[in-house]
Amino acid sequence: MSDPTDLYRLSGDLPELTDPVLLYHFDGFVDAGAAGRLAVGHLLAELEHRVIATFDVDRLLDYRSRRPVMTFDTDRWSGVESSELVLRLVHDTTGTPFLLLSGPEPDFQWELFVAAVGTLVTRLGVGTLVTAHGIPMAVPHTRPLGVTSHATRPELVAGRTSVFGEVRVPGSVAALIEFRLGAEGHDALGHAVHVPHYLAQAEYPAAAVTALEAITGSTGLVFPLEGLREAAAKTDVEIAEQIEASTELSTAISGLEQQYDAFAAGSERGNLIAEPSEMPTGDELAAQFEAFLAERDERHGD
Structure with a gap:
């Protein structure tokens, strides 16, 4: 060697x-x-x-x-x-x-x-x-x-x-x-x-x-961490705006919240890595958010 x-x-x-x-x-x-x-x-x-x-x-x-x-x-x-x-x-x-x-x-x-x-x-x-x-x-x-x-x-x-x-x-x-x-x-x-x-x-x-x-x-x-926390808060606001404008996203996030809360409470030992059933896949959700973020970046650039 x-x-x-x-x-x-x-x-x-x-x-x-x-x-x-x-x-x-x-x-x-x-x-x-x-x-x-x-x-x-x-x-x-x-x-x-x-x-x-x-x-x-x-x-x-x-x-x-x-x-x-x-x-x-x-x-x-x-x-x-x-x-x-x-x-x-x-x-x-x-x-x-x-x-x-x-x-x-x-x-x-x-x-x-x-x-x-x-x-x-x-x-x-x-x-x-x-x-x-x-x-x-x-x-x-x-x-x-x-x-x-x-x-x-x-x-x-x-x-x-x-x-x-x-x-x-x-x-x-x-x-x-x-x-x-x-x-x-x-x-x-x-x-x-x-x-x-x-x-x-x-x-x-x-x-x-x-x-x-x-x-x-x-x-x-x-x-x-102040600047990073400010950026995180701003991003969360923008994500909330996107979710509020989409019934599909709102339903998907609600389903994830129920799954997460059940897991955290110990009432369901689900797999947080797996895709939630009967909801948009991770790729579908990501595609919608990526489109939103790209549009946001274009607006900020203008």
Whole structure:
């Protein structure tokens, strides 16, 4: 196996840290409501940060499956939007330093990449690794968003219940990091936010708020959430307007609310992943909401 440290380049000397938290999220895997992506973007927009390590994306990405956007201006190429997979040092609102690893999910050399992350975890003395993303569930947006948490040690997610038993799902680099580094004795955990299946393809800020709140609960890091909560409230108002204008949507949401309430009360151990019966499918609901959101974006653009 190649030297994993050859996979990244340091930007100056590594900072001296004491058991820092490492947050990580990679674009490309399941992320319903863009929960993880919005959360990372919000942190980078609101908090002080600097790059401390950059990964060699030429060795990790398949450019033909995710071609970079290039700009053509009249008679020449004037720019290219290059992908970056970087580790940053960030400070929360109390000044506590933590690490944030983000960028596109690698297409190649997963094991080598995980080993490279492991070398940085060791060199920086990372205490806990945390990730978060969204998963589509048959739940209504009118109820609190649930979270399924998982970890390398049960103590890390004590008090949290799961609606899942044993399932087999496609893997991800984020999951592999938790699995491999956990086997080496590192503490790692993740939070999967339950996003209404009809909003899975849209940006749903409430899911990002829930993700960051879950991270705070498991790490003690404090994030500025006011702007994200305002965006979530605005989105909920717009969704309510769409539902009010459609009898079909109102009926579907009402059915989801009844199913959710029965499940929460314990009177029916239903499967919140499955599609509700005798109602529009997730794709049908999503199509209506996507059409509405696209029309809304056009109005805002005008």
